Amino acid sequence: MKVGIVGWGASLPRHRIKVEEIAKVWGADAPSYKKGLGLREKSVPAPDQDVITLSVEAARNALARASQVSAAELGCIYIGSESHPYAVKPSGCTVGEAIGAFPACHVADMEFACKAGSEGMFVAHGLVKAGLVKYGLAIGADTSQGAPGDALEYSAAAGAAAYIMGSEGVVATIDDTFSFTTDTPDFWRREYQHYPQHAGRFTGEPAYFRTVTGASTALLEKAGMKPKDFAYAVFHQPNGKFPMRVGKMLGFTKEQMEIGWLAPRLGNTYSGASPLGLTAILDVAKPGDKIFMCSYGSGAGSDAFVYTVTDKITALQQKGVPTTADQLDKNQIYLQYGEYAKFRRKILKAE
Amino acid sequence: MRDVAIIGAKVTACGELWNRSLRDLFVEAALGAIKDAGVDHIDSMYVGCMSGGLFVGQEHIGALMADYLGQCPVPAMRVESACASGGMALRAGWLHVASGLNDVVLVGGVEKMTDVGGDEATYALATAADQEWEGFNGVTFPGLYAMMAVAHMDRYKTTSKQLASVAAKNHDNGSKNPNAQFPMKVSVEDVLSSVLVADPLHILDCSPITDGAAALILVPADMAKKLSKRPGIKILASTAATDTLALHSRKDLCALEAVAKAAAGAYQQANKKPSDVQVCEVHDCFTIAEIMATEALGFFEKGKGGPAAESGATAIGGKIPVNTSGGLKSKGHPVGASGVSQAVEIVEQLRGEAGARQVKGAKLGMTQNMGGTGASAVVHILEAM
Amino acid sequence: MPTARTWREYPQRYRYEAGVCKGCGKWHFPPRRVCDACKGETFETKAMRRTGKILTYTVIRVPPAPFKDQAPYAVAVVEMDDGPRLTAMVADTGTFELKLGQKVRLEFRRISEDGDRGPINYGYKAVPV
Helix, strand or coil: CCCEEEEEEEECCCEEEEHHHHHHHHCCCHHHHHHHHCCCEEEECCCCCCHHHHHHHHHHHHHHHCCCCCHHHEEEEEEECCCCCCCCCCHHHHHHHHHCCCCCCEEEEECECECHHHHHHHHHHHHHHCCCCCEEEEEEEEECCCCCCCHHHHCECEEEEEEEEECCCCCEEEEEEEEEEEEECCEECCCCCCCCEECHHHHHHHHHHHHHHHHHHHHHHHHCCCHHHCCEEEECCCCCHHHHHHHHHHCCCHHHHCCCCCHHHHCECHHHHHHHHHHHHHCCCCCCCEEEEECCECEEEEEEEEEEECCCHHHHHCCCCCCHHHHHHCCCEECCHHHHHHHCCCCCCCC | CCCEEEEEEEECCCECCCCCCHHHHHHHHHHHHHHHHCCCCCCEEEEECCCHHHHHCCCCHHHHHHHHCCCCCCCEEEECECECHHHHHHHHHHHHHHCCCCCCEEEEEEECCCCCCHHHHHHHHHCCCCCCCCHHHCCCHHHHHHHHHHHHHHHHCCCHHHHHHHHHHHHHHHCCCCCCCCCCCCCHHHHHHCCEEECCEEHHHECCCCEEEEEEEEEEHHHHHHHCCCCCEEEEEEEEEECCCCHHHCCCCCCCHHHHHHHHHHHHHHCCCHHHCCEEECCCCEHHHHHHHHHHCCCCCCCCHHHHHHHCCCCCCCCCCECCCCHHHHCCCCHHHHHHHHHHHHHHHHHCCCHHHCCCCCCEEEEEEEECCCCEEEEEEEEEC | CCHHHHHCCHHHHHHCEEEEECCCCCEECCCCCCCCCCCCCCEEEEECCCEEEEEEEEEECCCCHHHHHHCCEEEEEEEECCCCEEEEEECCCCCCCCCCCCEEEEEEEEEEECCCCCCEEEEEEEEEC
């Protein structure tokens, strides 16, 4: 039984803020931030958008593509995020209710820093493969915040990617997977804290690069494949630079990575990051294309996947569902820092 | 059914009346009406009040007012139809006299709105709209009327200037009313340059938050002379109608169908036509409301209310003077009292006692009061006896 | 807002479920017990399509307390392609350059919340397409 993706959908906010706009508030040098982070701007959720709303819209787009799937057939819903609107009360309950998946459904919210989205994909895929559910919905979504003035403020963005996993109508089979996990304290947020903390340059080589290369190398070896076998590759993108650098370290080319490389104009969508890179790829991939994906979550771990696109994808690409590129590059509304601060509730108000 | 006459009328000052409570206001108006009529008792009383609960945390208004008016044990009942509460209270009182059940009935209306902050007042008023399907989605009362204005402007080419001319006219009238909350004159330019509340409505297109009360004494017309030395004013018609609570469910977003229905019934009941009306108080909670009301009452064709207002046709001395009191706009809008207060103005006009705002020779007058965006409508036609 | 009151309306606020009169076919949103067209009392539940057009709108500049953070915002009366009309906030309007007849799509958004501690109310907003 070939199990894999039967529908995909993205949801991105329309609002953006440019690196220059943030830098001028903090007296920072915008050109060096743009160069250092490899990004120009980031998405910003409107005050009425959060992980739940973005997840609902991404799920609706996935269901609109996989039109043979009724929401009631979804046997599980997993939402990975580090910015769930409630500390206690699952995002998945609201999302499942909104898309009409309930009540026969297993639901869990997941958290593993930026890897929570791919975790849901991993688990939903496993449940379909085990025959426990007919279809499973996995969503990676975040509306993360960086502390004002912190380097993270330039990249912490918002977006959601949704995947329906199944064994009928598969548009991209999941051929192999590998998960790589260690205790690596590079980034965290304690209970009741508003903003995360990070370990500066320790987040790089011993954390992101060791974990992503560890998972990717192991999966390539396990699958008996080489970087040149793939049409596309997508890696977690905490900024614009890391994914390109890690991809090149592994032997992938810029051409393979470019379509899924969204960070320069989207920022870091955390749990949504590599899953959104994959939605952008599925929007344009051709039957037979092989795709390599590797997520990264601080703490730390990576989930890596090998996909093969099937001939069923063409029909789904032609359904007129908003593509990732459409949402990324059209109808943006640019914010000034004051509006952004209001949107992100950074302004202290009277009770 | 018996003919009914009004023999006593009183309205309090309107405004931010910090030292007077809900019951103080009512008792002042009620005592005033009783003394104006010169009656020595009442048989029952009906009190219009939109939201004692939300404005001052007080329900059970009927008994409270009977108590503080020293009228226990007469039957007393509060009447609520949002901003049409006052007009509906008048209709309730009229029914009790017309039916023969009572001979001397007190009708009052009262609202004490300034004991809460602006946010709470906005919320209380918004409960007149559909809370689940309008209010839940962030719309305010000015917002609902603004949407009616946008639809009216789109279909009939009504202009912001025409809306503003309603405010200018009503403030001009209000400047002659000693009880008005905002008796200052405002120009069309003043209105247009005032801050937007809900586009295209500016703050000066909106009626204010007001404390106030009004009261009337109703008796059978054939007993008016015996019971009172004051000139009786006959109620020729009392009609009411409803429409969907939510604006979005209306067939026509820029027509007040319930008002038109109630008006048609009133003209029939009174055997009069729109051109017979010499003075009219309409429910101008927003300037667009007056324009739409003058169309629904048949004074002007649909879509012609705006140009008519701008031309001066609704000013004192015009074809049909509207809101000689200053209207809700200038006189003030103590919501539960407004419908009764309108009748007090017409009584004064038909008695020839309206002073500087008197419409010369007025013998036939009309009141139009509505709740929400026109979901409740009540119309009365009054005539000098 | 008490949670039960919002919860019982999830089928409408989340999934746009309307009541279609079995007597005359009229779509009612929200569903009602009595058809206002034919007085029928039996209905079939159907989800409305998410698309419609703006019949009229305004920009709310003085909002009720629960909507303070979102002001100024546009609100519109929308006629859904399946017939029913509803009132909805208009999201992502930027400079409010709306026009009558504008095509919109309902999106799932946060509508209001009961302070920092209370429940978050979700529902539909209209987004220009």
